[in-house]
Amino acid sequence: DLAGIGLIFILRVNVMRTSMFLNTLTPKFYVALTGTSSLISGLILIFEWWYFRKYGTSFIEQVSVSHLRPLLGGVDNSAPSAASAAAGDADSSRQSVSECKVWRNPLNLFRGAEYNRYTWVTGREPLTYYDMNLSAQDHQTFFTCDTDHMRPADAIMQKAWRERNPQARISAAHEALELNDYNGKNKAELCATAYILLAEEEATTIVEAEKLFKQALKAGEGCYRRSQQLQHHGAQYEAQHRRDTNVLVYIKRRLAMCARKLGRTREAVKMMRDLMKEFPLLSMFNIHENLLEALLELQAYADVQAVLAKYDDISLPKSATICYTAALLKARAVSDKFSPEAASRRGLSTAEMNAVEAIHRAVEFNPHVPKYLLEMKSLILPPEHILKRGDSEAIAYAFFHLQHWKRVEGALNLLHCTWEGTFRMIPYPLEKGHLFYPYPICTETADRELLPSFHEVSVYPKKELPFFILFTAGLCSFTAMLALLTHQFPELMGVFAKAFLSTLFAPLNFVMEKVESILPSSLWHQLTRI
Numbered sequence: 001d002l003a004g005i006g007l008i009f010i011l012r013v014n015v016m017r018t019s020m021f022l023n024t025l026t027p028k029f030y031v032a033l034t035g036t037s038s039l040i041s042g043l044i045l046i047f048e049w050w051y052f053r054k055y056g057t058s059f060i061e062q063v064s065v066s067h068l069r070p071l072l073g074g075v076d077n078s079a080p081s082a083a084s085a086a087a088g089d090a091d092s093s094r095q096s097v098s099e100c101k102v103w104r105n106p107l108n109l110f111r112g113a114e115y116n117r118y119t120w121v122t123g124r125e126p127l128t129y130y131d132m133n134l135s136a137q138d139h140q141t142f143f144t145c146d147t148d149h150m151r152p153a154d155a156i157m158q159k160a161w162r163e164r165n166p167q168a169r170i171s172a173a174h175e176a177l178e179l180n181d182y183n184g185k186n187k188a189e190l191c192a193t194a195y196i197l198l199a200e201e202e203a204t205t206i207v208e209a210e211k212l213f214k215q216a217l218k219a220g221e222g223c224y225r226r227s228q229q230l231q232h233h234g235a236q237y238e239a240q241h242r243r244d245t246n247v248l249v250y251i252k253r254r255l256a257m258c259a260r261k262l263g264r265t266r267e268a269v270k271m272m273r274d275l276m277k278e279f280p281l282l283s284m285f286n287i288h289e290n291l292l293e294a295l296l297e298l299q300a301y302a303d304v305q306a307v308l309a310k311y312d313d314i315s316l317p318k319s320a321t322i323c324y325t326a327a328l329l330k331a332r333a334v335s336d337k338f339s340p341e342a343a344s345r346r347g348l349s350t351a352e353m354n355a356v357e358a359i360h361r362a363v364e365f366n367p368h369v370p371k372y373l374l375e376m377k378s379l380i381l382p383p384e385h386i387l388k389r390g391d392s393e394a395i396a397y398a399f400f401h402l403q404h405w406k407r408v409e410g411a412l413n414l415l416h417c418t419w420e421g422t423f424r425m426i427p428y429p430l431e432k433g434h435l436f437y438p439y440p441i442c443t444e445t446a447d448r449e450l451l452p453s454f455h456e457v458s459v460y461p462k463k464e465l466p467f468f469i470l471f472t473a474g475l476c477s478f479t480a481m482l483a484l485l486t487h488q489f490p491e492l493m494g495v496f497a498k499a500f501l502s503t504l505f506a507p508l509n510f511v512m513e514k515v516e517s518i519l520p521s522s523l524w525h526q527l528t529r530i
Helices: 002-024 027-055 059-071 082-099 111-122 129-143 152-162 166-182 192-202 206-233 235-261 265-278 287-297 301-311 320-332 340-346 350-365 369-373 391-407 411-418 421-425 443-450 467-488 490-518 521-529
Strands: 102-104 385-387
Touching: 027 059, 027 467, 111 192, 111 206, 129 152, 129 235, 129 385, 129 443, 152 166, 152 192, 166 192, 192 206, 192 235, 206 235, 235 265, 235 287, 265 287, 287 301, 287 320, 287 391, 301 320, 320 350, 320 391, 320 411, 350 369, 350 411, 350 421, 369 391, 369 411, 385 391, 385 443, 391 411, 391 443, 467 490
Parallel strands: none
Antiparallel strands: 102 385
């Protein structure tokens, strides 16, 4: 009991001293206090915002979870067993690798005739270093082999594909062709990959690129026929034939794309169909996506449906082109007569329901596409590589297919009325999907590497601001307001501060008064002497 009484006495003395100290404070002290608090909270807010923009999480929350929670003994009681956790980690890692794989854009533009022209006009670089580095790796994979050192022109081109400087690559290609001319080789024996490089990077128009690709075709067909006869003579010959096959397919595909860009769409469709029949196993080039776009330009919707029936299969990798083209065909059947007011009164018909479900399926696969199709977000030139389900794929699809959606009457209106309904079906897309796997969390990082810095990358799902950013923002604003008011009205704010502190200590003073009324005054006198 005496210990409790002593504690109460100590508290009483401290309260009295605190009250005396607060009464001696001047308004300048309150101005300095609130100003310093505002400055510190503002610095914390700036740092938190920068950290969140760069790493996508709050620094304070991360430190709390990583360092403070283990010290406080926080454990997850619902942790799974070691075996199931290991299996889950393995599955998630496999899924992450497959879903975040970067793919070659089937409809990629020509560097010299299109990307470089954009740079000349705007002064902006449409391709990132990461994207061009991936292209260099692709070229080395498709256009080189181990036996290139045995042929001087191919040895030069092997170095050219590794060269970072565009002018050095072009000079190396000319050197390879001059070397062949010096050796007196005919057109069928010239270096096909040198013509490819010149067509891609030196030609400033599609017409020039097509001429160079036609020369590359003559050289490529000759090399392909020779290596085809020798492919069974050993591993080196087999590798060379595989390289010559890749070169020939690439040339024919680019020639078909040249024909499509120059308005000879039927010729382009025939070339693509012949190429897919001749090399049915080379699906890595995704030639069917080029074919779908050309058929849509011809408005050959029955042929488009036939291609979709073959490639929109559960066992094959999906793409925005596949999913949104399927949705466009379903929408085409009902969009010209679709009215949201009428549909809300009578309900959706079976055909309309199928179209809406197809749109929801497409939006779930890639939620970034509708904003580009509805022109809610500005388009840029598509990159040379895309990330499936990412913003880069959405740009590549909308860049070529927006005109096809506009051509179908009412299709964009139907998309506008229904696409946001997908998000109500999947409230937590990073954790659970509906028709596809959960949305991969790596898309934003990869898209920032693939897309130029002047483009605002579309992020899905939208990240909510962490609590501590909101808290520090509120604290900074509140203390800044107090500092301003205290500076403008020092006397009045001093009165308010003293009143606030008096109110804050009022419960404690009330308790002390009650204790004083109960205990005898002689006891307080003795404690004071002690």
